[in-house]
Amino acid sequence: MGLAGFGTAADGVLGMHCGLPPSPTRYTHPVPTTDWPARARDLAAAFAARAERHDREGSFPFENFADLREAGFYGLTVPRRFGGAEASLGTYLAVLEQIARADGSTALAFMMHLKTFGQERESPSYPPAWFERMCVGAVQHGQLVNTVATEEGLGSPAGGGLPETIARPAGAGWRLSGRKTFTTLAPLLHHFVVLARVPTPDGQPSEVGNFMVLRTDPGLRIDETWDSLSMRSTGSHDVVFEDISLPPDRLLNRRALGQADARGGAGMAWFALGLCATTIGVASAARDYAVAFARERTPNSNRTIKEYPGVRTRIARIDLLIHRSRALMDDACRAWEAPPGSAPQPIDRVAMAKVDTLNNCIEAVDLAMRVVGGVSLQKARPIERYYRDVRAALHNPLLEDRALEQLARSALDEPYEPPKAAE
Ligand SMILES: Cc1cc2nc3c(=O)[nH]c(=O)nc-3n(C[C@H](O)[C@H](O)[C@H](O)COP(=O)(O)OP(=O)(O)OC[C@H]3O[C@@H](n4cnc5c(N)ncnc54)[C@H](O)[C@@H]3O)c2cc1C
Structure with missing residues (x-):
């Protein structure tokens, strides 16, 4: 499974946007060299080593946050004018996925901080003086924010x-x-x-x-x-x-009460897609674990389990489910970042990505558990943590019933243009 290919030149993730090959001619301004997703992946190796203990104890991973702060990630989505990196939505998603592959909890918790600045950049809802204090606090003083x-x-x-x-x-x-x-x-x-x-x-x-x-x-x-x-x-x-x-x-x-809050669609896009990236990261970790296990596990029968048709089919299905999830998230990200009016219903694409990613990833981790078999239940193995963590975002907005109602409203209640007859 390849790394998530998001990011724009402005983030220094050259040509990785939505899986496209590098295209230097697209960029007309100097490009900073920070490859944030790669830095996150390197940093997160230590998070993976700490994850089991924090999960068992239910303790907070202060060390992970110290590492993120030290490496400049607290300002990832903060506007440049306040000293941040002003990462695009795509880069934010790619960073979250890398962290979630190592530790879903750290990714989900850090997302709550990062999304605040992305949302506010697009749809200001706080007084400018407070937004500036939050930005400067994050970049210079390591202060975290959440709703x-x-x-x-x-x-x-x-x-x-x-x-x-x-x-x-x-x-x-x-x-x-x-x-x-x-x-x-x-x-x-x-x-x-x-x-x-x-x-x-x-x-x-x-x-x-x-x-x-x-x-x-x-x-x-x-x-x-x-x-x-x-x-x-x-x-x-x-x-x-x-x-x-x-x-x-x-x-x-x-x-x-009942009036939409000022963050509007931006609030939903940064939040719901951040949850998708986190969930895909957790499912990808389970997938990698199951693949490594299937390649090595040779019970006394002398056959490696990867040779069994049932195992092969499940691994293929896992890849299909995760790939489909990433494609939907990528599609929603592109629609959201496109110039206004150029992509139809971007907020509906966010809703589709949230619903389908979560269900796909839950199914993918379930299949990974079946590949690994009985030992997948052991607390000593990370896959049982993935099985629990992959479910969490079900209970964060955009909740499935509301997402489906939103899609139904768009199809059934909004102004209707009949399909044109095929020529
Ligand atoms: C890991 C995690 C981290 C979180 N972090 C934060 C945080 O930092 N800050 C914060 O404020 N919150 C946070 N939350 C809370 C989260 O956003 C939800 O508010 C919380 O999970 C309760 O949501 P609920 O839908 O289950 O609750 P309820 O509103 O009690 O809903 C219960 C059930 O009824 C259904 N339901 C309720 N109302 C409707 C309706 N109008 N139409 C259709 N169905 C409906 C829901 O879909 C659900 O199935 C977090 C939750 C989790 C799991």
Whole structure:
């Protein structure tokens, strides 16, 4: 299985975009030489060695994040004007896949930070002064950021419910109280972008806002609750806000409940495709493990198991499923990066990639388990971790039912142009 071939000249991944051969004439400006996916692959060798212990303990891989910071990855998607690398969507995906091949948890957790800058570059939703602080914080001070939205009672915020976390006006500022679940990166986060309800007068529609909470704010507490089946090292703990006092400028944005948030499609593209890349990375690791196993495993029968037709068919199917997933992700990435209006329905292509990649990759890892056989269940082997980790992104946006509804809406409810008769 080849490496993911994403990236543009601006990222220094010459000619790898969507698998095309190098084409130097496409580029009219000096090309930085950083090959981010290759650097990620080199760095991630150490992550693979640490993954089993962190998974078993459910501990956070601080060493991996120190390595990523040291190698300049914290600024990968940060705009150049703030000292970042301003990597394209494609390069971001290729980097995530490389990290996920070694450790799915590190990739998923790091994605939460990286996607923030990609989304904001395309669809600004935060006040410029805060965005600059987040960018400079990432590049110069190693500060990580994530959105903190989910709650036990709320479920997925994408469902449009009203959070219980509340920001009450207090003087010129706010007082924030509540508890959030699934706060990925909690052990290291500096910038917490917190979704909260904002009280409105009786009879007025409910409103929600995003508030900036800093790790150093008195009243912020992390409850180490994360103990899950998969992605055990993401540190996705509960965060509690105990009547935190916030100055007025901490309100980043505000909207009526049910109104789309300002990140719009960019939010979905960077998030959902990042999940695809992470999932493909995990499935590829399982595939490589199964192939190596099938080539070497020779039970007492004197035949290497790769000679059995069932094993051969399963390996071929795994490659087909992973290749199809990468092709769909690549297609959605190209559609998203194309000039506006030139690719039909790019957000639908993102939805298709998310749904199909996840299902394909889950099936691919299941097949890899069957190739390896009974020992695939042993905790000592990484493949059982891949089997658990590959499922996690099912429960992150864009959720399958909503993605399918989006596709159905495009086909059934939007303005319709009848197909032209074939000539
Ligand atoms: C590894 C991991 C990391 C995460 N990191 C973060 C993070 O950093 N920050 C954060 O805020 N959140 C995070 N989350 C939370 C995630 O985004 C979801 O909010 C969470 O998984 C709950 O989603 P849910 O759909 O299962 O919940 P629920 O909304 O309770 O849904 C339960 C079920 O009902 C279905 N359902 C609910 N409403 C509808 C509807 N309107 N239409 C159709 N079906 C519906 C859902 O599809 C699902 O099957 C993380 C989750 C995971 C697994």
